[in-house]
Amino acid sequence: xxxxxxxELLKKRFYFSDWLARIVITLVSIVSFISIALxxxxxxxxxxxxxxxxxxxxxxxxxELQMQVYNDLNNQIEKKEEKLxxxxxxxxxxxxxxxxxxxxxxxxxxxxxxxDPISKNPRYGIIPLIVGSLKVTLIAILIxxxxxxxxxxxxxxxxxxxxxxxxxxxxxxxxxxxxxxxxFFALVVLATFLQNLFGYQYRLNAFVGxxxxxxxxIPIIYTVTEDALSAIPKSYIEASIALGAEKWQxxxxxxxxxxxxxxxxxxxxxxGRAFGETMIVMMATGNAPIISASIFEPVRTMxxxxxxxxxxxxxxxxxxxxLFLLGSILFLFSFSLNAIAEFYIRNRLLRRIGGSK
Amino acid sequence: xxxKKIYDLxxxxxxxxAAFLIxxxxxxxxxxxxxxxxxxxxxxxxxxxxxxxxxxxxxxxxIFGTFLLVIIMSIFxxxxxxxxxxxxxxxxxxxxxxxxxxRFSVNTLAGIxxxxxxxxxxGFFVQFVGRGLDxxxxxxxxxxxxxxxxxxASLTMALxxxxxxxVSVEEAIRAVPRELREASFxxxxxxxxxxxxxxxxxxxxxxxxxxxxxxSRGAGEVAPxxxxxxAYFLPYLPTSLSDQFMELGYxxxxxxxxxxxxxxxxxxxxxxxxxxxxxTFALNxxxxxxxxxxxxxxxxxx
Numbered sequence: 001x002x003x004x005x006x007x008e009l010l011k012k013r014f015y016f017s018d019w020l021a022r023i024v025i026t027l028v029s030i031v032s033f034i035s036i037a038l039x040x041x042x043x044x045x046x047x048x049x050x051x052x053x054x055x056x057x058x059x060x061x062x063x064e065l066q067m068q069v070y071n072d073l074n075n076q077i078e079k080k081e082e083k084l085x086x087x088x089x090x091x092x093x094x095x096x097x098x099x100x101x102x103x104x105x106x107x108x109x110x111x112x113x114x115x116d117p118i119s120k121n122p123r124y125g126i127i128p129l130i131v132g133s134l135k136v137t138l139i140a141i142l143i144x145x146x147x148x149x150x151x152x153x154x155x156x157x158x159x160x161x162x163x164x165x166x167x168x169x170x171x172x173x174x175x176x177x178x179x180x181x182x183x184f185f186a187l188v189v190l191a192t193f194l195q196n197l198f199g200y201q202y203r204l205n206a207f208v209g210x211x212x213x214x215x216x217x218i219p220i221i222y223t224v225t226e227d228a229l230s231a232i233p234k235s236y237i238e239a240s241i242a243l244g245a246e247k248w249q250x251x252x253x254x255x256x257x258x259x260x261x262x263x264x265x266x267x268x269x270x271x272g273r274a275f276g277e278t279m280i281v282m283m284a285t286g287n288a289p290i291i292s293a294s295i296f297e298p299v300r301t302m303x304x305x306x307x308x309x310x311x312x313x314x315x316x317x318x319x320x321x322x323l324f325l326l327g328s329i330l331f332l333f334s335f336s337l338n339a340i341a342e343f344y345i346r347n348r349l350l351r352r353i354g355g356s357k
Numbered sequence: 358x359x360x361k362k363i364y365d366l367x368x369x370x371x372x373x374x375a376a377f378l379i380x381x382x383x384x385x386x387x388x389x390x391x392x393x394x395x396x397x398x399x400x401x402x403x404x405x406x407x408x409x410x411x412x413x414x415x416x417x418x419x420i421f422g423t424f425l426l427v428i429i430m431s432i433f434x435x436x437x438x439x440x441x442x443x444x445x446x447x448x449x450x451x452x453x454x455x456x457x458x459x460r461f462s463v464n465t466l467a468g469i470x471x472x473x474x475x476x477x478x479x480g481f482f483v484q485f486v487g488r489g490l491d492x493x494x495x496x497x498x499x500x501x502x503x504x505x506x507x508x509x510a511s512l513t514m515a516l517x518x519x520x521x522x523x524v525s526v527e528e529a530i531r532a533v534p535r536e537l538r539e540a541s542f543x544x545x546x547x548x549x550x551x552x553x554x555x556x557x558x559x560x561x562x563x564x565x566x567x568x569x570x571x572x573s574r575g576a577g578e579v580a581p582x583x584x585x586x587x588a589y590f591l592p593y594l595p596t597s598l599s600d601q602f603m604e605l606g607y608x609x610x611x612x613x614x615x616x617x618x619x620x621x622x623x624x625x626x627x628x629x630x631x632x633x634x635x636x637t638f639a640l641n642x643x644x645x646x647x648x649x650x651x652x653x654x655x656x657x658x659x
Contacts, residue, residue: 025448032441036462045480176577282614
């Protein structure tokens with residue numbers, strides 16, 4: 001048997017069905033990548049018209065209107081100047097070009113602190129919405145993170161078997177609650193209960209929303225923390241015990257620090273979930289675009305604004321585009337949080353424990 | 358020695374307290390909704406349509422819409438998710454660029470807020486694809502696909518639940534022992550034959566689990582369908598893919614926040630919430646049961 005014949009035998013034969021299956025499977029599996037790309041493109045695309053939006057004269061305050069008219073050097077300038085002089089306002093004429101002014105006024109509106117999209121003089125200040133989202137997220141994380149991390153520590157170090165067998169399904173049940181159910185519970189039961197307890201003015205406020213949100217965030221933080229804790233090599237714990245450390249010392253000084261990157265990732269994922277959650281905050285925060293330091297004042301988050309207003313908005317209007325701008329911010333925020341949690345933290349966790357796994 | 362004991366006890370009890378708090382919350386929510394809704398759930402409630410401005414009557418259209426939504430969603434989501442999982446486990450090498458890109462996409466997809474999926478559904482499916490279809494089919498004179506409907510809502514939901522299916526099926530495929538694959542290859546089977554005859558039959562439980570989990574997630578999410586197809590109230594059931602539909606979660610939201618007399622319809626709200634809860638839990642528990650069986654089979658093999 002010569003060399004060439006042998007090679008011929010060992011060569012993989014070509015099967016058409018096999019080749020076709022490979023192509024089709026590869027193409028279909030790219031769907032998830034294509035979706036990400038499409039989400040990126042289409043959410044941002046609808047936000048873009050803000051950049052070259054042509055404002056309507058009626059939508060501006062007096063000063064803005066005057067500037068607008070004075071710089072509108074096209075056809076009707078004479079007429080409008082008359083109209084303006086009738087209103088006997090003193091105006092300073094600043095020679096700026098048209099685009100600059102449009103840009104400035106739209107962005108001025110967007111970065112202002114008043115969110116009032118359906119008045120005669122609509123303003124789209126997204127600052128209170130961003131503040132609202134951050135506030136509710138912060139409250140939720142401050143409640144959820146300690147509870148979830150401590151409970152995870154309990155299951156991994158102290159809990160007797162029966163306690164684990166109760167807690168695990170409880171977490172799964174909590175994770176299985178649809179967010180609208182948690183929102184409903186917060187709206188109907190929690191809000192009234194807390195108002196009676198603390199006696200504040202507004203039944204629905206940032207605190208109620210944050211507390212309800214923490215119910216949705218706890219399972220995520222718990223699960224990821226538990227994974228991180230159980231990824232710690234047995235040898236660490238055994239070494240600590242062998243050195244004479246008590247169980248609690250091992251838990252606090254060995255287990256927790258070793259799992260710190262994983263716990264950090266868990267909290268990041270929790271923040272991402274809380275920041276983007278819609279139904280709970282829509283139902284429980286009161287939805288008033290107010291900036292205040294008190295946690296018992298109502299707030300309006302970005303996600304709730306999109307959820308509540310998108311259905312009534314006219315396609316192609318500035319309002320529509322601003323809502324997509326909010327969506328883009330949400331998308332970017334969750335995207336970067338995930339990327340950080342994914343690459344940086346997991347790598348560090350692996351490196352720290354590395355080798356022994 | 359004594360202080361050590363106190364420390365031990367306090368760390369232990371603080372962590373136990375946290376665990377107990379979680380348990381307590383779950384019991385309170387479950388108890389509240391079961392007690393509030395139980396007495397109002399009757400056969401009539403489940404099988405009739407809302408009446409008199411949704412202040413009386415049942416929730417049949419919402420149940421029907423939810424089922425229709427998850428069925429159409431599954432038709433798209435489960436095959437795509439399964440095939441992606443097959444690619445990730447059987448074809449792609451873990452160091453390869455495509456593997457990393459798809460893996461990253463799946464993880465990202467799992468982390469995008471549901472409301473952004475809703476925006477995407479509106480911007481892409483309704484405005485772009487829908488309007489495009491209308492222009493091609495009706496020359497832009499008729500608005501049929503370019504408005505929110507059950508097809509676009511289902512497709513949006515399919516994207517949202519895609520990672521759930523992929524992760525679950527992957528786990529099942531990885532549980533298929535190597536020896537089975539090797540035996541198949543040794544008999545001269547091609548890769549595709551091996552997948553079709555060995556891998557898929559052996560991971561059917563995992564595919565089912567993934568599908569059930571996706572359906573449970575899809576039935577519970579409301580944000581993506583807020584403006585891609587759900588309707589406040591419809592006097593008729595959806596008969597075509599271009600119809601709008603009522604949905605349980607959305608119904609709860611509407612009834613508890615926007616209905617004219619929120620207090621009077623409280624029993625209906627509770628009962629609807631309980632129905633949604635029973636639906637998602639029945640699905641989740643069957644998924645947990647299947648997964649438990651899957652792990653047992655895996656243990657048997659190894």
